[in-house]
Amino acid sequence: MDSSATKGLTLRSRAGVAYRFDPGALCLELLTTGGPGPYRRYEALYVPADLAAWVDRSRLTPTPVLDVSEEEVAEMRELRDALFRVVIAHTRGEPHPPRDLEVLNEAAARPAMAPAITPTGKRQWAGTPTGTHLAATVARDAVELLTGPFAHRIRTCAAEDCHLVYVDTSRPGNRRWCSMEHCGNRHKVRALRARHSEEG
Numbered sequence: 001m002d003s004s005a006t007k008g009l010t011l012r013s014r015a016g017v018a019y020r021f022d023p024g025a026l027c028l029e030l031l032t033t034g035g036p037g038p039y040r041r042y043e044a045l046y047v048p049a050d051l052a053a054w055v056d057r058s059r060l061t062p063t064p065v066l067d068v069s070e071e072e073v074a075e076m077r078e079l080r081d082a083l084f085r086v087v088i089a090h091t092r093g094e095p096h097p098p099r100d101l102e103v104l105n106e107a108a109a110r111p112a113m114a115p116a117i118t119p120t121g122k123r124q125w126a127g128t129p130t131g132t133h134l135a136a137t138v139a140r141d142a143v144e145l146l147t148g149p150f151a152h153r154i155r156t157c158a159a160e161d162c163h164l165v166y167v168d169t170s171r172p173g174n175r176r177w178c179s180m181e182h183c184g185n186r187h188k189v190r191a192l193r194a195r196h197s198e199e200g
Contacts, residue, residue, distance in 0.1 A: 008020050008021060008022035008059070009021050009022070009023075009029060009032060009057050009058075010057070011032065011164075011179075019179050019181040020179055020181055021164060021166075021178050021179045022166070022179075023164070023165060023166040023167065023178075024150075024166050024167035024168070024169045025141055025142075025145045025167050026058060026059055026060065026137070026138055026141040027083060027138050027139070027141040027142035027145060028087070028145070028154075028165050028166060028167060029054075029057075029058050029059060030054070030058075030076075030079075030080050030083065030138055031080065031083065031084055031087070031164075031165055032044075032164070033045050033050075033054055033080060034077070034080065035080065035081055035084040036081040036084055036085060039084065039163070043077075045073055045076060045077050045080070046073070047070065047073060048066075048068040048069065048070065048072075048073055048131070050073070051066070051068050051072075051073050051076060051131065051134070052066055052068065055134065060113075060137075061123070062122075062123060062124060062125070064113060064125045064129045064134075065128065065129075066128070066129050066130065066131065066134060067128045067129070067130050067131075068130065068131035068134070069130075069131060072130065072131025072132055072134075072135070073131065075107075075131065075132070075135060076131060076134070076135050076138075078103060079103060079104065079107050079135050079138065079139060081100075082097075082099075082100035082101075082103035082104055083100070083104060083138075083139075083142055085097050085100045086100045086101060086104060086142075086146070087142075087146075087154060087165055088156075088165075090146060090151070090154055091154055091155060091156055091165070104139050104142060104143070105139075105143075107135045107136055107138070107139035108136060108139035108140045108142070108143050109136075110132055110133075110135070110136040111132075111133060111136060112133055112136040112137040112140055113125050113126075113129045113133045113134060113136070113137045114126040114127070145167060150167050150168070150169060153167050153168040153169070153173055154166075154167050155167070155168055155175070155176075157176075157177055157178035157183050158176040158177060158183070159177065159178070159183035162178055162183050164178035166178060
């Protein structure tokens with residue numbers, strides 16, 4: 001889990017309004033690209049260029065230049081869907097689905113992206129990372145998150161019509177919304193309208 005990076009993602013609401021969403025971990029950023037079952041309609045990973053676009057928005061620094069095959073994109077979708085089911089089960093206090101854990105653990109066991117340092121002291125990635133390296137990096141991040149000190153703080157946004165998942169890394173541990181700009185603000189507006197109607 002990389003909680004030191006602050007890149008976050010810019011998402012768009014159904015109305016087309018842009019807002020910032022920081023799920024707090026690389027693996028949870030992947031869940032914004034679609035998912036199993038009802039989340040299939042949000043699918044964003046079809047071809048290698050789609051995966052490269054997600055990586056560019058992700059918290060991976062610097063942005064790696066990947067060599068990704070179509071097959072690796074399909075494997076990333078499989079990993080994402082497995083991770084989605086594991087994380088949702090985790091937030092509900094349910095057992096992690098065994099087959100999905102197998103997918104996650106198999107990906108984590110492969111070689112991950114390796115950081116390196118340039119002669120000028122800058123960070124880079126060693127070689128040309130592949131889709132398999134990226135999947136391993138995401139899977140290891142998920143293992144760290146699910147077994148680490150913030151595992152009990154993985155949550156789904158409190159808004160009934162929002163399914164974004166985040167890890168609450170705030171000191172008080174009382175984050176309720178995917179984003180105060182989006183669902184937090186919508187909640188405030190609804191609460192204000194309810195108060196005005198009660199007063200009227």
